[in-house]
Amino acid sequence: MVIKLEKYQFIDILREASQLGAEQAIVKSGLLMPYLTQNSAYKMYGRRAVDAWIREGSIVAHKSGERNSRVLLDRLELSMLAKADKFMVYIRQAA
Numbered sequence: 001m002v003i004k005l006e007k008y009q010f011i012d013i014l015r016e017a018s019q020l021g022a023e024q025a026i027v028k029s030g031l032l033m034p035y036l037t038q039n040s041a042y043k044m045y046g047r048r049a050v051d052a053w054i055r056e057g058s059i060v061a062h063k064s065g066e067r068n069s070r071v072l073l074d075r076l077e078l079s080m081l082a083k084a085d086k087f088m089v090y091i092r093q094a095a
Contacts, residue, residue: 033075034074045082049085050078058081
């Protein structure tokens with residue numbers, strides 16, 4: 001299967017990949033927390049997308065304690081899922 005992309009789409013994919021690499025380096029250096037609260041994830045990526053990723057098992061929600069504790073999500077996994085969703089739009093358009 002050959003996927004034909006426009007030049008701007010290819011440039012966007014490269015830009016997003018480099019941003020993901022930079023984000024990963026910042027997390028590994030300890031300058032950025034590796035987890036986001038579920039509420040922060042909702043603000044960044046939208047409630048519908050985050051809930052769908054959790055429901056389909058693409059990301060695992062971790063509770064930070066007992067009962068009413070915060071729900072934490074892996075920052076890099078969220079970023080990768082958001083970028084993957086964006087690229088799937090390109091692939092569907094190219095098909």
